[in-house]
Amino acid sequence: xxxxxxxxxxxxxxxxxxxxxxxxxxxxxxxxxxxxxxxxxxxxxxxxxxxxxxxxxxxxxxxxxxxxxxxxxxxxxxxxxxxxxxxxxxxxxxxxxxxxxxxxxxxxxxxxxxxxxxxxxxxxxxxxxxxxxxxxxxxxxxxxxxxxxxxxxxxxxxxxxxxxxxxxxxxxxxxxxxxxxxxxxxxxxxxxxxxxxxxxxxxxxxxxxxxxxxxxxxxxxxxxxxxxxxxxxxxxxxxxxxxxxxxxxxxxxxxxxxxxxxxxxxxxxxxxxxxxxxxxxxxxxxxxxxxxxxxxxxxxxxxxxxxxxxxxxxxxxxxxxxxxxxxxxxxxxxxxxxxxxxxxxxxxxxxxxxxxxxxxxxxxxxxxxxxxxxxxxxxxxxxxxxxxxxxxxxxxxxxxxxxxxxxxxxxxxxxxxxxxxxxxxxxxxxxxxxxxxxxxxxxxxxxxxxxxxxxxxxxxxxxxxxxxxxxxxxxxxxxxxxxxxxxxxxxxxxxxxxxxxxxxxxx
Ligand code: MV4
Numbered sequence: 001x002x003x004x005x006x007x008x009x010x011x012x013x014x015x016x017x018x019x020x021x022x023x024x025x026x027x028x029x030x031x032x033x034x035x036x037x038x039x040x041x042x043x044x045x046x047x048x049x050x051x052x053x054x055x056x057x058x059x060x061x062x063x064x065x066x067x068x069x070x071x072x073x074x075x076x077x078x079x080x081x082x083x084x085x086x087x088x089x090x091x092x093x094x095x096x097x098x099x100x101x102x103x104x105x106x107x108x109x110x111x112x113x114x115x116x117x118x119x120x121x122x123x124x125x126x127x128x129x130x131x132x133x134x135x136x137x138x139x140x141x142x143x144x145x146x147x148x149x150x151x152x153x154x155x156x157x158x159x160x161x162x163x164x165x166x167x168x169x170x171x172x173x174x175x176x177x178x179x180x181x182x183x184x185x186x187x188x189x190x191x192x193x194x195x196x197x198x199x200x201x202x203x204x205x206x207x208x209x210x211x212x213x214x215x216x217x218x219x220x221x222x223x224x225x226x227x228x229x230x231x232x233x234x235x236x237x238x239x240x241x242x243x244x245x246x247x248x249x250x251x252x253x254x255x256x257x258x259x260x261x262x263x264x265x266x267x268x269x270x271x272x273x274x275x276x277x278x279x280x281x282x283x284x285x286x287x288x289x290x291x292x293x294x295x296x297x298x299x300x301x302x303x304x305x306x307x308x309x310x311x312x313x314x315x316x317x318x319x320x321x322x323x324x325x326x327x328x329x330x331x332x333x334x335x336x337x338x339x340x341x342x343x344x345x346x347x348x349x350x351x352x353x354x355x356x357x358x359x360x361x362x363x364x365x366x367x368x369x370x371x372x373x374x375x376x377x378x379x380x381x382x383x384x385x386x387x388x389x390x391x392x393x394x395x396x397x398x399x400x401x402x403x404x405x406x407x408x409x410x411x412x413x414x415x416x417x418x419x420x421x422x423x424x425x426x427x428x429x430x431x432x433x434x435x436x437x438x439x440x441x442x443x444x445x446x447x448x449x450x451x452x453x454x455x456x457x458x459x460x461x462x463x464x465x466x467x468x469x470x471x472x473x474x475x476x477x478x479x480x481x482x483x484x485x486x487x488x489x490x491x492x493x494x495x496x497x498x499x500x501x502x503x504x505x506x507x
Contacts, residue, residue, distance in 0.1 A: 129260075133279070159186040161194060207440070225261050272318065
């Protein structure tokens with residue numbers, strides 16, 4: 001295979017920035033596409049070249065596969081990196097790149113397609129000896145077939161759309177009495193969402209954890225497991241915190257899940273970075289859920305406990321290099337935790353909060369990493385996913401990682417828009433979270449139907465007291481203030497005090 005010299009990134013935001021960093025470190029030329037809404041975005045500023053491909057809506061810009069391939073050819077790119085979301089798991093796009101003589105930085109289209117059909121994936125996994133949840137092997141022909149399998153595996157059961165994933169078209173069915181209505185609605189939702197009415201059925205697992213395995217395969221027949229990520233902390237099926245290792249996975253379970261994940265990847269001829277998702281039941285049994293055929297949002301926690309650069313590895317594998325000896329990971333080193341920073345308001349039902357970032361201060365110091373797509377002064381658009389950035393911490397053990405997460409959240413300031421940072425401040429103070437005692441239902445139960453409770457320290461009624469404290473502080477530190485020109489913006493002083501208490505003040 002010819003070496004890659006120039007890569008077009010078919011994505012935006014923090015993952016475009018992340019891929020640009022990998023390209024830089026390898027000495028490769030970079031180009032990005034962008035929509036009219038992203039003209040002033042950070043990846044556009046960082047890339048060697050940037051090309052506008054259309055208006056804000058994704059359909060008219062980041063999802064225009066044909067236009068992106070034409071652009072890659074026109075600018076002399078050798079490869080296309082799809083990032084995650086958008087075209088990253090679109091088998092037709094991967095094939096279009098290949099047919100045009102471009103390297104798609106990801107798996108072969110056949111592997112994407114095999115895992116895209118959940119029924120086909122279940123069949124392949126079973127044949128490869130990967131444990132799957134008891135259920136159907138074929139699309140359910142009709143209600144009668146559904147009723148038969150449900151009785152076999154026992155209620156409650158889960159109806160799922162074959163073309164789904166991520167929970168769309170999914171129905172929990174408590175008893176035989178509810179099956180007919182659930183089957184009908186799962187089927188119509190599958191048709192409406194995916195244009196494919198194939199539905200299958202599994203036994204419902206009660207309160208499992210979501211544990212996934214990062215795999216990597218080169219084009220020379222070597223596939224490795226890079227250990228697990230614990231992803232059970234989800235709000236309405238959206239991951240918000242991920243960590244590695246999982247607090248409940250020991251070396252033996254890690255070896256068995258890793259081996260199963262490698263078999264899963266090998267069964268579909270996988271190459272490049274992939275993730276095999278499992279549900280881990282309270283009794284210690286694990287079951288294949290689905291395989292994500294892309295680099296994932298939470299890849300940094302794996303990078304921090306393996307010492308690998310997964311974007312660099314993706315590019316090397318894509319140009320035909322074999323995985324080196326550094327891919328033999330006997331055990332994770334230390335502990336990493338990632339929190340996803342979203343532009344949403346936890347005090348108002350997590351409503352999206354677009355707008356201009358008026359002030360921004362990132363945390364720093366030992367064990368702290370920030371992967372961001374934003375900068376101070378940037379505007380967050382309503383058109384795309386609200387994820388702004390990821391804060392990732394590393395420590396020798398989970399306790400040190402938690403202490404560093406608490407420190408980093410205290411230093412972090414994002415003003416001008418609302419973010420979910422208060423959720424993470426509440427989490428690091430939560431005893432059950434700190435003890436690692438949670439499953440996929442825990443966060444939604446913890447938050448309940450309502451909103452996050454405001455910490456007592458941020459009550460508006462306390463403001464006069466705080467103002468008096470700041471005035472006193474400013475007066476007693478007037479010499480220092482004088483050296484800085486006699487002016488110290490009040491918000492900085494207030495922020496410093498708040499940082500010590502781990503709360504945020506905004507006005
Ligand atoms: C399940 C399940 C329980 N039993 N399947 C949700 C997203 C989709 N990828 C699969 N999902 C689930 N499938 C059976 N047989 C519970 C979930 C589920 C879930 C899984 C992983 C992480 C978070 C979740 C939140 C709700 C439901």
